[in-house]
Amino acid sequence: MLRLLWVGWVMHMKMLTRSAFNFWLGIVYPLFFATAAFFMFQSGDDPKPLLYASLGAAVMGIWGATSTAAGAALARERWTGTLELLVTAPAHFALILLPVTIAMATIGIYSMISTLVWGRLVFGIELEVGDPLAFVLAVPATVVSIGALGFLLAVAFVRFRQAWALGNMLEYPVWLVSGFLVPLTLFPDWVRPISWALAPTWGISAIRGAALGGSPYGDIALALSLGAGYTLAGILLLERALRTARVKASLSLS
Amino acid sequence: MNVVEAVDLRRTYKTTTGTIRRRSLEVEAVRGISFAIAEGELFGLLGPNGAGKTTTIKMLITLLIPTSGEARVLGHDVVEDARWVRERIGYVFGGDRGLYERLSAMDNLRYFAELYGVEPKGQRARIDELLELVGLKGREKERVEGYSRGMRQRLHIARGLLHDPPVVFLDEPTIGVDPVGARELRATIASLTASGKTVLLTTHYMFEADALCDRIAVIANGEIVAQGTPQELKAGVADGSVVEVEVFGVEERSVERLRQLAGVRAVTVEDQEQKQLLIVQTAPGLELTHAILSQLDGASVGRVSSREPTLEDAYVALVTAA
Numbered sequence: 001m002l003r004l005l006w007v008g009w010v011m012h013m014k015m016l017t018r019s020a021f022n023f024w025l026g027i028v029y030p031l032f033f034a035t036a037a038f039f040m041f042q043s044g045d046d047p048k049p050l051l052y053a054s055l056g057a058a059v060m061g062i063w064g065a066t067s068t069a070a071g072a073a074l075a076r077e078r079w080t081g082t083l084e085l086l087v088t089a090p091a092h093f094a095l096i097l098l099p100v101t102i103a104m105a106t107i108g109i110y111s112m113i114s115t116l117v118w119g120r121l122v123f124g125i126e127l128e129v130g131d132p133l134a135f136v137l138a139v140p141a142t143v144v145s146i147g148a149l150g151f152l153l154a155v156a157f158v159r160f161r162q163a164w165a166l167g168n169m170l171e172y173p174v175w176l177v178s179g180f181l182v183p184l185t186l187f188p189d190w191v192r193p194i195s196w197a198l199a200p201t202w203g204i205s206a207i208r209g210a211a212l213g214g215s216p217y218g219d220i221a222l223a224l225s226l227g228a229g230y231t232l233a234g235i236l237l238l239e240r241a242l243r244t245a246r247v248k249a250s251l252s253l254s
Numbered sequence: 255m256n257v258v259e260a261v262d263l264r265r266t267y268k269t270t271t272g273t274i275r276r277r278s279l280e281v282e283a284v285r286g287i288s289f290a291i292a293e294g295e296l297f298g299l300l301g302p303n304g305a306g307k308t309t310t311i312k313m314l315i316t317l318l319i320p321t322s323g324e325a326r327v328l329g330h331d332v333v334e335d336a337r338w339v340r341e342r343i344g345y346v347f348g349g350d351r352g353l354y355e356r357l358s359a360m361d362n363l364r365y366f367a368e369l370y371g372v373e374p375k376g377q378r379a380r381i382d383e384l385l386e387l388v389g390l391k392g393r394e395k396e397r398v399e400g401y402s403r404g405m406r407q408r409l410h411i412a413r414g415l416l417h418d419p420p421v422v423f424l425d426e427p428t429i430g431v432d433p434v435g436a437r438e439l440r441a442t443i444a445s446l447t448a449s450g451k452t453v454l455l456t457t458h459y460m461f462e463a464d465a466l467c468d469r470i471a472v473i474a475n476g477e478i479v480a481q482g483t484p485q486e487l488k489a490g491v492a493d494g495s496v497v498e499v500e501v502f503g504v505e506e507r508s509v510e511r512l513r514q515l516a517g518v519r520a521v522t523v524e525d526q527e528q529k530q531l532l533i534v535q536t537a538p539g540l541e542l543t544h545a546i547l548s549q550l551d552g553a554s555v556g557r558v559s560s561r562e563p564t565l566e567d568a569y570v571a572l573v574t575a576a
Contacts, residue, residue: 003368007364007365007368008368011354011357011361011364014357014361015354015356015357018356079351080351080353080354080355081347081351081352082351082352082354084352085345085352086369087317088317088345089340089366089369089370090337090369090370090371090417091368091369091370091371096369246316246317246319248268249267249318251317
């Protein structure tokens with residue numbers, strides 16, 4: 001099982017890194033967000049707000065790559081006819097789908113690095129990490145939990161032909177209510193439960209906690225727990241989604 | 255023992271039309287077809303585009319759930335035992351799709367070997383063996399995006415055979431491949447039954463079905479209109495004859511009049527640059543050449559000839575009668 005996940009991840013990473021579209025999506029595109037965020041937070045001499053924005057923009061890149069690219073990747077699998085081949089493979093479909101979304105989230109690390117380097121070179125933002133061990137744990141925990149959320153979305157992408165649009169549609173609302181740039185305290189109370197149910201909320205909180213000072217380990221655990229929950233829900237829904245897709249004939253375009 | 259069985263298999267698609275006033279439509283793609291394929295047999299499903307060949311194959315390989323009827327592979331129901339069936343079947347389809355373009359052929363095969371549960375220790379040897387079989391040895395490290403249509407098709411076949419399935423489904427595997435490439439592919443397909451595999455092949459190339467298949471089912475409008483060996487199907491029209499007429503500018507109403515002519519079984523029109531070739535199948539014992547020519551008023555007539563019917567004529571007669 002681990003071997004299948006590993007080989008799937010390697011193959012999808014190879015495909016993504018060879019795509020010019022994903023290069024722009026993963027590296028150049030997030031720099032526009034980061035630049036806007038840096039100008040918004042550039043006030044006074046205190047460097048902390050800028051680092052706050054820098055980390056938020058960096059995680060936006062991971063989420064952006066996962067939500068948009070996972071939808072695009074599944075749509076591409078459908079257009080190129082490989083989705084049908086994946087479904088007719090004897091391996092459990094969750095083990096085929098999970099590496100696709102984890103690979104997307106991994107590509108997001110590129111955007112995280114490029115955002116941080118951009119902030120350092122252009123805006124002089126130093127990345128001073130208060131708790132390096134927690135930071136090293138928080139980043140992969142965020143990547144994996146965002147990948148798991150992408151997996152849950154991918155179940156919808158498999159079932160519905162037009163669901164890739166959902167990924168694009170969810171990109172901005174999720175980074176808004178996850179507190180990537182705007183503190184959650186500014187939102188109305190009814191938004192809070194939505195934020196709490198989203199792993200990116202706890203992921204960015206853990207990364208910021210590790211860098212700026214705080215207690216990130218609880219946030220890391222919450223991000224990973226939510227990620228595990230998404231994965232379990234995805235696996236349970238997947239069999240039903242696949243059966244319905246076989247009834248509705250929505251696995252291919254022909 | 256029957257390896258593949260379809261019993262009164264039906265499949266309906268629901269579709270909608272219109273933008274503002276949406277109307278729901280039901281399309282019957284497969285209308286109660288039944289057939290059985292014996293072990294080691296190469297069975298052909300022959301029919302025009304839209305006849306229901308691909309829908310039938312997709313039900314048998316567990317991609318579509320039948321609206322009604324039953325289908326079994328190696329005695330197991332394709333709906334209830336889908337995973338069991340998937341472990342024992344290979345699926346190859348024609349055209350450019352179904353491969354990861356940005357990966358090399360080797361990476362494509364490695365990935366699918368993993369998905370199909372090929373033992374890690376034996377993967378390399380199996381991939382080498384298949385690359386040799388399909389003639390891609392030495393090209394396996396190149397990205398698929400640079401492959402020709404024929405090379406892609408051969409890679410498809412290698413992918414479908416990775417887990418050494420006893421049953422192989424080939425959906426129009428030679429479509430769009432150049433004549434030399436198609437001939438090589440047919441040789442590979444023929445070698446599959448020689449190695450004991452049971453093969454279901456869909457095609458709309460008559461000569462391909464004639465050359466490869468032990469038995470053929472002709473499918474039209476979602477129904478099987480004839481079933482038998484290529485010789486049996488040819489015998490169905492062997493008692494008649496075929497009149498071929500070269501014409502310039504024949505009108506559709508003239509062709510329609512020909513179809514109504516007593517003794518005419520089927521009429522097809524092939525466009526050949528500036529002229530058309532009318533192929534008229536007639537009942538035995540009738541000399542209809544004069545009657546045929548008299549219906550072509552206004553059209554210039556070129557060469558006229560008559561010949562014995564072929565499998566293609568049998569197919570045309572069956573499909574046009576459906």
